[in-house]
Amino acid sequence: MADPLAGVELPVVQAGMGGGIARHELAAAVSEAGGLGTIGHAEPGPLARELAAARALTRRPVAVNVLLPFARARHWEVAAGADVVVTFWGAPRRRTDGVWLHQCGSVEEALAARAAGADGVIVQGEEAGGHVRGRTGALELLERARAALPDGYPILVAGGIAVAADVRAALAAGARAAVCGTRFVLADESRAHPEYRRRLVDGRETLLTELFGLGWPAAPHRVVPNRATERWAGAPAPALGAVNRVASPLARRLPERAQRAALGRGGARLPLLAPAPPTDDGPASLVDSGPLYAGATVARIGDVRPAAELVAALCAG
Ligand SMILES: Cc1cc2nc3c(=O)[nH]c(=O)nc-3n(C[C@H](O)[C@H](O)[C@H](O)COP(=O)(O)O)c2cc1C
DSSP states (O other), rough: OOOOTTTTOOSEEEEOTTTTTTTTHHHHHHTTTBBBEEOOOOOHHHHHHHHHHHHHSSSSOOOEEEEEEEEHHHHHHTTTSSSSEEEEEEEOOOOOSSEEEEESSSSSHHHHHHHTTTTTEEEEOOSSEEEEOOOOOOHHHHHHHHHHHHOOEEEEEEESSSSHHHHHHHHHOOOSSSEEEEEHHBBBBBOOHHHHHHHHHHHOOOOETTTTTSSSSSSSSSEOOHHHHHHTTSSSSHHHHHHHHHHHHHHHSOOOHHHHHHSSSSSSSOOOSSSSSOOTTSOTHHHHOOOOOOOOOGGGGOOOHHHHHHHHHOOOO
16 A cells, blocks of 8 residues: 655645645645645646646645546546545545545545545545535544554544644644645635635634535535525525536536536526636636635634745644
């Protein structure tokens, strides 16, 4: 079994954040600073270009994230060019000959990933930002996974990590490394829309919802509230689920750009809201009609800094 963090100096991994948030600039800056940077899931063409662009910026290991519900054969061909492939959301299955990590929300899923040949797992707690598979706190899940998996099997932990003390606590509890998403949305190199970042800097609370589930139903996600969540706050979860289930097959046939244009307008009559977050090269209207993914740590983060500084600060002391 390969060491998933071979050649990575520091125990900090930047989470793959899809929809255009984590591209080559962020992944390369994190890797160059000694952590492991991850390029977020994208269509195979852009994913290949992002990986090549990251390679031009750093010679250190770089990871690629593949979201299983959206993975096609070409994704695996592109991902094979990364040093580490991180998969998420679905039954773990080895699809690469290279180093493979699977992000899990339960001990059962972690055991299944190991049985499928994963070189390590990321256990994700319920406080995490973005799509949330965990149903318990990250450190609690880590403790249970540590007890269930063999000694020495690499377990990384995601959710609730924003400062060096969080990293230290994770390592002391037996994690091989800490995985951070929200902290790196607020890095200079992230491609989150400037207004999305401002909302997170000011944000103090998050909610877990299935609202932005068009094309990806039954997948809870943690966000900072915005106009869309306020507009649909009263809609019962089963009704939201039904709308997303019915509309998703059509939405998934549209390319990502068309989804943003046609369906990301705010769901005036029906909550037809897609998972694409606002990026710096997309429409600003998504700040109030799209998901402002963020974890509970948003309450403790109040600045935007260069990724290299963040890596160093997370590992200080
Ligand atoms: C903006 C954002 C987008 C995310 N997108 C993805 C994704 O595309 N794939 C994935 O595996 N995880 C994704 N996640 C979840 C992360 O992998 C990780 O579990 C989470 O960020 C950890 O919690 P934290 O945000 O509190 O650090 C996303 C998280 C955020 C904040």
